[in-house]
Amino acid sequence: MKKLFTILVLAVGFTVTTQAQKEDKQQLTIEQKTELTVKKMTLQLDLTQAQQNQIRPLIAKQVAERHEMWTQRKAMKKSGKKPTADERYAMKSKVLDNRIAYKAEMKRILNEQQYHRYEKMAARKLKRHSKKEEHKKHRNTRQL
Secondary structure, three states: OHHHHHHHHHHHHHHHHHHHHHHHOOOOOHHHHHHHHHHHHHHHHOOOHHHHHHHHHHHHHHHHHHHHHHHHHHHHHHHOOOOOHHHHHHHHHHHHHHHHHHHHHHHHHOOHHHHHHHHHHHHHHHHHHHHHHHHHHHHHHHHO
16 A cells, blocks of 8 residues: 555656646747757858858748747647648648748858758758657557
């Protein structure tokens, strides 16, 4: 009986601690996210000040659009409404159009060597993201 009680207390304590940590986590503003991304890119690609100034508005636009889409998805999920096939197509098409435009701008701003490094970075990031999604799907199917 003592063991069961101890396990129960530990489980409740762990749950409360985890929830508190999630609530304490403050979201960064769009400007903060933009600045951090530009700094990371500067370190990885050796950007000049002029290139940083050219990239900053692109990153800000991208972060704002991502935040807007995330907010819409969260609201849709909360309401229990699922997008239709046409809505999903429109969303995915918009994302791909934005990605094409962003890539073209990056190619215009960066020199050949920097752009090559940027492509490698983007590929690694995409691979990491797809592995996370795959793991998430696998975990969700196991729970069912």
